[in-house]
Amino acid sequence: MHYTTLILLLAILTSLAYQLGRRRSHTLVGGPTRVRQLHSLPSYYGFYTAIWCGLPALLVLGIWLIFEPNIITSLVVAELPEATRNLPEAELGLVINDIKNLAAGNIVSTKIGPAIQAAADHLQSLERTSAAALTVLILVLAMLGTSYAWRFISPELRARNRVEGVLKALLITSSTIAIFTTIGIVLSVLFEALRFFQQxxxxxxxxxxxxxxxxxxxxxxxxxxxxxxxxxxxxxxxxxxxxxxxxxxx
Known part of the structure; x- marks a missing residue:
């Protein structure tokens, strides 16, 4: 399954989880007319369920997308002939690019040999397996998160506090990343400037x-x-x- 399709599917599941959480809060107090018995507004119970549905799955998806290419490339390289694996890093990189282009159906820069074709087939197989495993894992996490949040909902649950706590943590994380990114850019420019003025x-x-x-x-x-x-x-x-x-x- 393509990553875009998977994200859209996760968005749909998150929307459904929101509705389930909201309706669960109504059911626990006997209907929408008795929402005053809830600690938080029904929408917060919906957001609480949606967060449990979408956030863990998104975290796993992000980690998967970061490490998957390197792991698959390492597995493909491990199956190459020893002479190819011992090539200099630059030449090995060109071979890997040819394998990826061949697997994607693009034009390659060299003649296609049996080893390159086998590596491209292996790459396609690994990518299909990875995509299937990721899809199953994301769907399972989304359903487990929804089930956990749905069961945990009660009139006494401080849903608003928990939702706002998650949003606060996300904002702090985003701000921290932005700050360290800015520091990294400044240090990079400063370091290169110092090297330049040394010459x-x-x-x-x-x-x-x-x-x-x-x-x-x-x-x-x-x-x-x-x-x-x-x-x-x-x-x-x-x-x-x-x-x-x-x-x-x-």
Whole structure:
């Protein structure tokens, strides 16, 4: 089952779980007219059930999608001939790309040999098995979560507090990820800038009149000597801005 279809199916199950939780709260107090006997509004019981249905399944889906490609690739590589497995990393990567392209029905860059064809067939088999296992696991988790929440619902259940607690945890997690992502970006830019200015003097960058970035700064780069004067960049930016203002301002 395609991942998009699986997510849509999970969304449908989550919606059904919401309705089940909401109706369960009505049933426990004898109907919608007696909702005052509930600790929380009926919608919170629905959200509580929907969270138990969708959140664990989504977490498993995310973890599965993160680790599945590497695991499948490792299993495919393990079945390749020893001579192929011992290739340099770059060449082995090209072979793996050819196997993936062949399995997906795309054009490959080399002649298809028996080993490559067998590896592509193995890859397709593993992907089908993985997709089937993931589908079953997600559906089972969704149903178990719904069943657990449905049985746990009672008039005394503080559904609103629990739902708001989950939302608060999600917001804190999202904020934390955003903060660490920003820190990572800043550190990455700062680290690369320091490496750059170890090779190029700051005065040359600020006052140089030629911009020709062809110099190899790292060991894995190939390039000739270059010039990194930033004045042409600033001048070009100002010129483009001036022309744009001439067109836009009137």
């Amino acid at each position: 190029i003097p700051l005065s040359e960058f600020l006052f140089g009149l030629t911009w020709s970035p062809q110099m190899a700064i790292r060991a894995d780069q190939v390039g000739s000597s270059g010039a990194f004067g930033s004045i042409p960049l600033f001048a070009g930016t100002l010129l483009i801005s001036f022309i744009a203002m001439l067109v836009a301002v009137p």
